[in-house]
Amino acid sequence: MSIEIKNLSYIYLPGTPYEKKALNQINLSIKAGEFIGLIGHTGSGKSTLAQHFNGLLKPSSGSIEVERRNLWAGKKPPKDICGKVGLVFQYPEYQLFAETVYEDVAFGPLNLGFPLRNIAEIVQHALESVGLDYLLFKDKSPFSLSGGEKRRVAIAGVMAMNPDILVLDEPTAGLDPVGRKEIIRLIHHFFQQKGKTVIWISHNMDEIARLVNRLIVMVQGKILMDGSPQEVFSREKELMEVGLAIPAASSLVRRLKEQGKPIPGKAITVDQA
Ligand code: ADP
Numbered sequence: 061m062s063i064e065i066k067n068l069s070y071i072y073l074p075g076t077p078y079e080k081k082a083l084n085q086i087n088l089s090i091k092a093g094e095f096i097g098l099i100g101h102t103g104s105g106k107s108t109l110a111q112h113f114n115g116l117l118k119p120s121s122g123s124i125e126v127e128r129r130n131l132w133a134g135k136k137p138p139k140d141i142c143g144k145v146g147l148v149f150q151y152p153e154y155q156l157f158a159e160t161v162y163e164d165v166a167f168g169p170l171n172l173g174f175p176l177r178n179i180a181e182i183v184q185h186a187l188e189s190v191g192l193d194y195l196l197f198k199d200k201s202p203f204s205l206s207g208g209e210k211r212r213v214a215i216a217g218v219m220a221m222n223p224d225i226l227v228l229d230e231p232t233a234g235l236d237p238v239g240r241k242e243i244i245r246l247i248h249h250f251f252q253q254k255g256k257t258v259i260w261i262s263h264n265m266d267e268i269a270r271l272v273n274r275l276i277v278m279v280q281g282k283i284l285m286d287g288s289p290q291e292v293f294s295r296e297k298e299l300m301e302v303g304l305a306i307p308a309a310s311s312l313v314r315r316l317k318e319q320g321k322p323i324p325g326k327a328i329t330v331d332q333a
Pocket of ligand 1: 072080081082101102103105107108109
């Protein structure tokens with residue numbers, strides 16, 4: 061699935077003293093099969109942009125097309141298209157609400173109108189795709205789980221809607237190294253399926269530089285850079301000017317270049333991450 065954004069601006073609380081232009085003339089094309097890192101400081105507009113990808117926010121001006129369909133041609137964005145863009149919010153476990161893991165994961169597909177007879181199979185598949193045993197977990201209360209398990213249940217709830225594009229806002233925030241590795245692994249696993257796209261939002265260049273094949277750098281509601289990690293890191297001085305140079309990441313690229321080794325991108329394995 062593709063996403064095409066043209067001249068997108070978004071203003072929070074327009075016409076009030078708290079008015080805030082969070083996105084300023086964004087232009088962006090995303091193709092199927094890309095693994096994108098969306099990088100920027102807190103407040104640079106990353107989450108606001110992410111909420112446009114599946115029609116949660118309506119542009120103040122400009123347009124967004126998903127699979128060549130304008131999301132805002134009608135009053136509401138088309139459900140079938142938006143359902144194909146799965147959004148995992150920051151700390152998604154806070155949005156778990158049901159009495160059992162099963163009900164929580166089933167909520168999204170039921171809401172999208174998936175046939176009732178298929179739901180158990182969908183939930184099972186989604187739980188297994190995040191590494192949780194169906195029989196062991198389905199009847200548990202989400203609130204009885206560990207932090208890492210809760211996060212995986214929340215991600216399973218998005219996976220259950222069978223998205224083509226997975227957008228994750230700081231998916232490893234607050235997890236221990238084991239939990240982080242597990243999340244990286246499952247996102248990588250999702251990406252390996254044919255035609256899937258991942259957009260990983262982070263304020264930490266180091267974390268995602270080795271996983272993605274495209275980096276988009278946002279500063280104050282605008283896109284400052286958009287290219288391969290190699291291209292972005294080659295503009296180290298500009299990154300530093302906006303306080304974003306991460307020495308470990310950029311020196312990694314320099315070292316690899318000196319050694320004549322390939323620069324991080326699609327081919328990198330999870331274990332190297
Ligand atoms: P990021 O995800 O990069 O941290 P956000 O998209 O959350 O950035 O925020 C962009 C700007 O919009 C910030 O200045 C933030 O304070 C403002 N903002 C975000 N959400 C709201 C909101 N619900 N109401 C008003 N302003 C908001």
